[in-house]
Amino acid sequence: xxxxxxxxxxxxxxxxxxxxxxxxxxxxxxxxxxxxxxxxxxxxxxxxxxxxxxxxxxxxxxxxxxxxxxxxxxxxxxxxxxxxxxxxxxxxxxxxxxxxxxxxxxxxxxxxxxxxxxxxxxxxxxxxxxxxxxxxxxxxxxxxxxxxxxxxxxxxxxxxxxxxxxxxxxxxxxxxxxxxxxxxxxxxxxxxxxxxxxxxxxxxxxxxxxxxxxxxxxxxxxxxxxxxxxxxxxxxxxxxxxxxxxxxxxxxxxxxxxxxxxxxxxxxxxxxxxxxxxxxxxxxxxxxxxxxxxxxxxxxxxxxxxxxxxxxxxxxxxxxxxxxxxxxxxxx
Numbered sequence: 001x002x003x004x005x006x007x008x009x010x011x012x013x014x015x016x017x018x019x020x021x022x023x024x025x026x027x028x029x030x031x032x033x034x035x036x037x038x039x040x041x042x043x044x045x046x047x048x049x050x051x052x053x054x055x056x057x058x059x060x061x062x063x064x065x066x067x068x069x070x071x072x073x074x075x076x077x078x079x080x081x082x083x084x085x086x087x088x089x090x091x092x093x094x095x096x097x098x099x100x101x102x103x104x105x106x107x108x109x110x111x112x113x114x115x116x117x118x119x120x121x122x123x124x125x126x127x128x129x130x131x132x133x134x135x136x137x138x139x140x141x142x143x144x145x146x147x148x149x150x151x152x153x154x155x156x157x158x159x160x161x162x163x164x165x166x167x168x169x170x171x172x173x174x175x176x177x178x179x180x181x182x183x184x185x186x187x188x189x190x191x192x193x194x195x196x197x198x199x200x201x202x203x204x205x206x207x208x209x210x211x212x213x214x215x216x217x218x219x220x221x222x223x224x225x226x227x228x229x230x231x232x233x234x235x236x237x238x239x240x241x242x243x244x245x246x247x248x249x250x251x252x253x254x255x256x257x258x259x260x261x262x263x264x265x266x267x268x269x270x271x272x273x274x275x276x277x278x279x280x281x282x283x284x285x286x287x288x289x290x291x292x293x294x295x296x297x298x299x300x301x302x303x304x305x306x307x308x309x310x311x312x313x314x315x316x317x318x319x320x321x322x323x324x325x326x327x328x329x330x331x332x
Contacts, residue, residue, distance in 0.1 A: 002043035010039035061091045062302065063111030063119040066144075067099040072274040073245055073291055074122070077144065080295020081120060088303055090117070099184065099218075101126040105133060112139055118302045123148055125186025140305045144298045147188040147315070153305055155297045155316040159192035159271075160199065162287040162320040163241065166269045167200025169285075169322075170239040173329055175267060176206055179230045179237035181247050183218040190218070193243045193271060212237055216247040223250030231258060231266075238266060239328070245272035248284070263329035273323055283325035290318045 004022075008015045013032060020026040021036040028036070039045075062085050066074045078094070085092055093111055097104035101124045108130055111119055118140035123130055127148050134141040135151075143154040163180075170178050180197045183190040194213070201208055211233045216223035223242060227250065230237055242248040248270040255262060262268045262282055273288035297316050304311070324330065 002045040004045070006043055007036065007039045007045050010043060011035040059115050059117055060089055061093055061114070061116045062299070063108075063114070063116035064092050064094045064121075065097050065104065065107050065111065065119065066094075066122040067097050067124070071246060073272055073289065074145075076291035077122075077295040077298075080292035080297075081299055082295075083292070084296040084299030088299065090299075097121075097124060099124045101129060105129040108133055108139075112137065118142070118306055120144055120298045120302060122146055125184050140302060140309070142298045142301045142305070144294055145189065150315060151313055153301045153313050153315075155294055155301060155318070156189070157289040157294060157318050157320050159189055160196035162322065163193045163196030163243070163271060164200040164203065165322055166241050166271070166285075166287060167197055168204055169324075170241070170267060170269060170328060171200070171204035171206060173239075173267070175237075175239040177209070177212065177235060177237045177239070178206070179212040179214065179240045181214055181216040181223050181226045181230070181240065181242045181251060183216065183243045183247070185215065187218070190243065197241065216243070216250065218244055218246060220246045220250035220253070223247035224254040227251045227254035228258070231260075240266060240268055242268070242270045245270065245274045248272065252280075262327050267329045268327045270327075280327070282327045285325045285328040285330070286323050288321040288323050290320070293318055 004015055004018050008018045011018065013036060017028060017032060018036050021028050021033050064078070064081055066077065082092055093114055093116055095107040095111060097107045104124050108119065108121065119134065120142045121130065122145045123143055131148055141152060143152055145156050147154050147156060167178055180194065182194050198208055212230065214226035214229050216226040227240065230240065240251060242251050251268065255266065260266050268284070270284055270286045273286040297318065301314060301316065
C-alpha cells in the first residue's frame with residue numbers, strides 16, 4: 001500500500017507539501033499541486049482521514065437525523081444535504097429517530113459519540129431532551145423543517161402563507177366548506193399550516209368550523225381516518241387540503257373507497273409535491289417545498305457555525321411554489 005512518503009518521492013516534493021495538498025492547510029503552487037495529485041493517482045494512494053482526525057480533532061463528518069427517510073420530501077432533503085456535504089469534503093452518518101422523542105435523544109447521542117463535527121436534525125414534536133443535550137454539550141447543530149426556537153440555527157420552508165393561498169384559491173372557486181387534514185400535533189409545521197388555514201378562511205370571510213379541522217398525524221393511515229371523519233359530518237366539506245404528501249395518499253385512498261371522485265365530488269389541494277403528483281388523474285394541485293435547497297442551506301448553516309462558533313444563531317425560511325393542476329377543480 002502506497003504511503004505519503006511514496007507520494008512525496010514520486011512527485012519530487014517534501015512529505016509536508018503532500019500533507020498541505022491533501023489537507024489544504026497552506027497554499028501550494030498549481031504545478032506542484034498537480035504533481036502531487038498525479039502521483040497520488042498513479043500510486044493509488046488513499047488518505048488516512050482517521051489519522052488526520054486524531055491530529056485536528058475533526059472527523060470531516062456530519063450526523064443527519066431525519067425521520068421517515070422513505071418519505072419523498074425527506075429523501076430530497078437528504079439529497080440536498082449529501083450534495084452540500086460532499087462539495088465541502090464531509091461524509092454523512094444517517095439515523096432515523098422515528099419521530100420518537102426518547103429514540104431521538106439516543107440517536108443524537110450515538111451520532112455525537114461517533115465524533116461527528118456537527119449535526120443536522122429534523123426534531124420530533126417533543127424535542128426538549130434533544131435540545132437540552134446539544135445545548136449542554138455545545139454540539140454544533142442545525143434544525144431543519146421543524147423549528148425549536150430562535151436560540152439555534154434552523155432552516156425550513158414557509159408554511160403559513162402557502163396554506164392560506166390554497167384556502168383562498170378554493171374559496172375563490174366557490175367552496176365555503178373547506179376541510180384541513182393537519183399533521184402531528186406539536187410540530188411547528190403543523191401549527192403554522194393550521195394558522196395559514198385559519199388566515200385563509202378569515203381573508204375570504206368564511207367562519208372557522210372546528211368540525212372541518214381533523215388531525216392526520218402526518219401519516220397516510222391517520223389521514224384515511226381523518227378523511228372519513230370529515231366526510232361523516234352533517235355538513236361535510238366540498239374541498240379538502242392535506243398538510244403533507246403522506247396524508248395526501250391516505251386521503252386519496254379513503255376518497256376512493258368512499259366512491260368519491262376528485263374533483264367531481266370533492267376538490268383536493270395538497271401541501272408537498274412529489275414526483276408522481278403530476279401523474280395522478282386528476283393531477284394534484286400542490287404547494288411544492290424547496291426540499292433540496294433546504295438540505296443545502298442546512299449544510300451551509302452548519303459549516304458557518306463550525307467556522308464561527310460564536311456567531312448569533314440564524315433562522316432561514318425558503319419560499320414555496322404554488323403548482324396549479326386539476327384536483328382543485330380547475331380545467332387544464
